[in-house]
Amino acid sequence: xxxxxxxxxxxxxxxxxxxxxxxxxxxxxxxxxxxxxxxxxxxxxxxx
Numbered sequence: 001x002x003x004x005x006x007x008x009x010x011x012x013x014x015x016x017x018x019x020x021x022x023x024x025x026x027x028x029x030x031x032x033x034x035x036x037x038x039x040x041x042x043x044x045x046x047x048x
Contacts, residue, residue, distance in 0.1 A: 017031065
C-alpha cells in the first residue's frame, strides 16, 4: 500500500517536474540525474 502511494506520488511529481523541465529546456538525461540526486539525499536523511 505504502509503495503504491509512493509510486503515485512520484508519478505526480514526475509530471509536474517534467513541465518545469520543458519550461527550462532541460534534457531528460539531466532530469534523471537530478532525480537520482534527490533520491540519494532522501536516503541519506533516512526518510522513506
